[in-house]
Amino acid sequence: MKKTITIIDTFGFLFRSYYALPPLRSNSGFPTGLLTGFMNFIAGIGKDFKTDYIVFALDAKGDTFRNELYSNYKAQRPDVPEDLLTQLPIAISWVEEMGFKIAIRTGYEADDMVASIAKDAVLKGLEVRIVSHDKDLYQLIDDKNSVYLFDPTKKQIINESKCIEKYGVLPSEFTDYQSLVGDTADNIPGVKGVGAKTAEALIKEFKNIENIYDNIEKIDKQRVKNLLLENKENAFLSKKLVTLKDDCHYIDNLEEFVLPSENPILKIASSLEKYDMHRVLDRVNKNGLSYKTELPQKQEDVKIEYILLNDETKLSLVINKIPRDSIVAFDTETTDIDTHKAKIVGFSFCFEENKAYYVPIAHNYLGVEKQISFEVAKKTIEILNRYKLVLQNFKYDWQIIKNNFDIDLKLYADTMILSWILDTDSKVGIDYQIKKYFNTDMIPFNDVVKKGENFSSVELEKATLYAAEDALMTLKLFNKQLEVFKEKKEEELLSIAFELEFNFIYVIASMEQKGIKVDVDLLAKYKDISSNFLNSLTSQIYELCGESFNINSPKQLGVILFEKLGLQSSKKTKTGYSTDESVLESLKNEHPVVPFLLKYREAFKLHSTYIEPLLELGLKDKDNRIFTSFLQTGTTTGRLSSKSPNLQNIPTFGANGVEIRKAFIAKKGYKLVGVDYSQIELRLLAHFSKDEALVEAFKNDLDIHLQTAIKIFGEEEAKNKRSIAKSINFGLLYGMGAKKLGDTLGISQKEAKFYIDSYFNAFKSVKDYLKSVEDKALENGYVKTLLNRKRFFDFQGASPLLRASYLREAVNTQFQGSAADLIKLAMIKIEQKYEHDENINMLLQIHDELxxxxxxxxxxxxxxxxxxxxxxxxILNVPLSVSLAVGDSWQDLK
Incomplete structure (x- = not known):
């Protein structure tokens, strides 16, 4: 006698189960109707139908090959009720927890899984029972090979005679029948105008659609003939859509399909109790199941699991178990930290407290095990992208996924940004944060990747531990950060992250992708000029010193200056004499070589820091564009910083006629445009202090530095003293005292103090306001920017020197931080307006200039x-103003 395998059309059954039962709910209000119907079905296994083997076929999330064939496939299906969608992932997770075999594959539907298992089961001599109401599965009915459908509601077998009774055609003709009538539920077009009776008659006469079209002239009814001819393409497309794939799942080991030996319902007892499904448990405890089972073994305490998903079926199953509205931590592993060079090697994700997963894609070493294909990885990431994604340093992963898969990742939260928002002075790396909150050491990258290699050479087992840990710890950190924001009553700071800083990540990521073009010919010319200039200076220095030596070696230079030439040394360190810039400046008039050394230092820095690296980077890119990396968390004030290369520190002029900014140019047909906030920090001073004189000056668009000079020095001296007034205006924003101002202007401290006192007499509200910033910082331990972003200071136990430094920084942050807020808001709005406009690229932000x-x-x-x-x-108390400049190069934007 044949053994039987039962294949469950899981989603089809669950959908029917949802609509068949009343809207049951747990005590907490969670919907449980679908879950209850499902448990009733499980309890009936062995009673309603006998079986030796069982498998649950599942639809994979995301598009299938049918969507690629026909983009409108299932496009008009009505929205599924929220209660149903909420219960589905739980039911799927229960299937696995109960110990049943699951069949699922990315890009295919459950029906394809059913067809494939049925085909393989027949080859293995098994009888097949398919538990489903779905008419699409009628094509699989085969009396000869004992393949039948089973209606779980009516508890009856559906065989060939039932198919003929209902549709008038044989199961083997059913796909052709469907190709003609179509299916409104799945949006299968069929042949418009051909109904069930006409289709039945055509199939009875011609057997299949190929034969119908080969004999089209034999069809008597002209209307039917015309409809068939007009819709020929749709008829054959429909047949492709309705024909099930039978080659995407195999029974490798039949023993995996046996009924669970441990009572499956009791294995999920704690979950059933959680949802108040006590009746199900009571019934099973009292009566057992209809087939013989054992009591489940006691589960061990849950430990952290890092799971390798290099099998497509297992990957699909895990993805399908993710509950709706889940927060999912996501991370990528790549070949390089440079996003323009990096290739993805794999990705990890986590949505549970103690489990995280790693999906390998492109590990490359001798004997590497099976990995997930690029196509399946892409589909999986598209599905994960529908959830609330949390990442550590989202900007990097956004670019990796964009460059490798052309997918725009959607961010829910970035733990790195949240770390910075909570404490702008602290390290934001995940290793530091995890150690800080959980006293746990994460696996160091250097322990996993050997020197000179990249992540693709890491064995899958080791890669899983490292990568999955990153995802799990990211989710853990995020949950902890939410607690910290709540404990500290900093919900407003949290909203700043969600409403401003997270949106800003997309802006700078986009800027990094675009890069800026450089004139490599001009840089090559500059390199020659600079080399010749340095050679000339070197010769003159050697001649004046009477010998050659390594000018770039502070040790050798110290010996020359202070031992051979006998100059007076002001500083000496453990390693030798100090020869820093301040020392050389103090010796400028002591020996003729010193001015040459200062010139050499300036020229060498220009050559080694700017000319050579920019030329090298420009030549690496086919369009001669260079790409910087913007650091959103690189400053305590909120300003952006830039690295690799630092494009925020490009000098406006250089030695020997070399103008580095002239080498930054627009691409053909474009111009560079500089848009600069005019005196933004002084306008913020006027806004915050509400000083009448300052406010009026800005409202009337007057020269603020001249107005300051008039107030301090009077009308007659104002024009000559404008530069002094400018130094005072800006100096006060940075907490500049009389000594610093005196050094800046080259005047006595006494005179500088007189100027500052005169300023405060002229702008009475300013002094009080600046004092109030310091007082509030001392009282509260923080200072707030325009958008209420906070920078915290730890005054407790601070030395008088450190305390004074904190107060200066508090004032500085008030203005620089507020200016940073404004330009971020503007950049977000500009990016949103021109995101898909090829006529404009936002390239750089240099503090107050774009x-x-x-x-x-x-x-x-x-x-x-x-x-x-x-x-x-x-809207400030004074108008914001920007200046515009257009040119072929950055230098032209002066």
Whole structure:
């Protein structure tokens, strides 16, 4: 006698179960109707139908090959009720926890799994029972080979005669029948105008659609003939859509399909109790199941699991178990930290407290095990992208996924940004944060990747431990951070992260992707000029010193200056004499070689820090563009910083006629445009202090430095003293005292103090306001920017010197931080407006200035819009103002 395998059309059954039962709920209000129906079904196994083997076929999330064939496939299906969607992942997770075999594969539907298992089961001599109401599975009915459907509601077998009774065609003809009538539920087009009776008659006469079209002239009814001819393409497309794939799942080991030996319902007892499904448990405890089972073994305490998913079926199953509205931590592993070079090697994710998963894609070493294909990985990431993704340093992973898969990751939260928001002075790396909160050491990267290699050479087992830990710890850190924000009553700070900082990540990621073009020919010319200049200076220095030596060696230079030439040394360190810039400046008039050394230092820095690296980077890219990395968490004030290379520190002029900014150019047909907030920090001073004189000066668009000079020095001296007034204006924002101002202006401390006192007499509210910033910082332990971002200070136990430094930084943060807030708001709005516009690229942010590359014919229109956005982004007590400059190079934007 044949043994039987039962294949469950899981989603189809669960959907019917949801609609068949009343809307049951747990005591907490969670819907349980679908879950209850499912448990009733499990309890009936062995009673309603006898079986030796069982498997649950599941639809994989995301699109299937049918969507690729026909984009409108299932496009018009009504929205599924929220209660149903909420229960589905729980039911799926129960299937696995109960110990049943699951069949699932990315890109395919459950029906394809059913067809494939049924085909393989027949080859293995098994009788097949398919538990489903789905008419699409009628094509699999085969009396000869004992393949039948089983209706779980009516508890009856559906065989060939039942198919003929219902549809008038044989199961083997069913796909052709469907190709003609179509299916409104799945949006299968069929042949428009051909109904069930006509289709039945055509199939009875011609057997299949190929034969129908081969004999089209034999069809008597002209209307039917015309309909068939007009819809021929749709008929054959429909047949492809309804024909099930039978080659995507095999029974490798039949023993895996046997009924669970331990009572499956009791294995999930704690979950059933959680949802108040006590009746199910009571019934099973009292009556047992209809087939013989053992009591489940006691489960061990849950430990952290890092799971390798290099099998497509297991990957699909895990993805399908993720509950709706889950927060999912996500991380990538790559070949390089440079996003423009990096290739993805794998990715990890975590949505549970004690489990995280690693999906390998491109590990490359001798004997590497099976991995997930690029196509399946892409589909999986598309599905994960529908959840609330939490990442550590989202900007990096966004670029990796964009460059490798052309997918725009959607961020829910970035733990690195949250670490910085909570404490701008602290380290934001995940290793540091995990150690800080959980006293746990994470696996160091250098312990996993050997020197000179990259992550692709790491064995899968070791890679899983490292990568999955990153995902799990990211989720753990995020949950902890939410607690910290709540404990500290800093919900407003949290909202700043979600409403401003997270949106800003997309802006700088986009800027990093675009890069900026450099003139490699000009840089090559500069390299020659610079080399010759350095050689000339070197010769003159050697001649004046009477010998050659390594000018770049502080030790050798110290010996020459202070031992051979006998100059007076002011500083000496453990390693030798100090020869820093301040020392050389103090010796400028002591020996003729010193001015040459200062020139050499300036020229060498220009050559080694800018000319050579920029030329090398420019030559590496086919379009001669260089790409920087912007650091959102790189400063305590909130300003952006830049590295690899640092493009925020490019000098405006250089030695021997070398103008580095001239080498930064626009691409053909475009111009560079600089848009600069005018005196933004002074306007913020006027806004915060509400000083009448300052406010009026800005409202009337007066020269603020001249107005300051008039207030301090009077009308007659004002023009000559404007530069002094400018130094005072800006100096006060940075907490500059009389000594610093005196050193800056080259005047006595007494005179500098007189100027500052005169300033405060002229702008009475300013002094009080600046004092109030310091007082509030001392009282509260923080200072707030315009958008209420906070920078914290630990005054407790601080020395008088450190305390004074903190107070200066508090004032500085008030203005620099607020200016950073404004330009971030403006950049977000500009990026959102022009995100898909190829006529404009936002390239750089240099503190209060933005640099764009704009197509020449659109400059006037676009700059007008940008100016309007930047000047109206926030309403201050004084107007915001921007200046515009257009040129072929960065140098032209002066």
């Amino acid at each position: 640099i764009f590359e704009i197509k020449e014919e659109f400059i006037e229109e676009i700059t007008k819009n940008i100016k309007n956005i930047m000047e109206t982004i926030f």
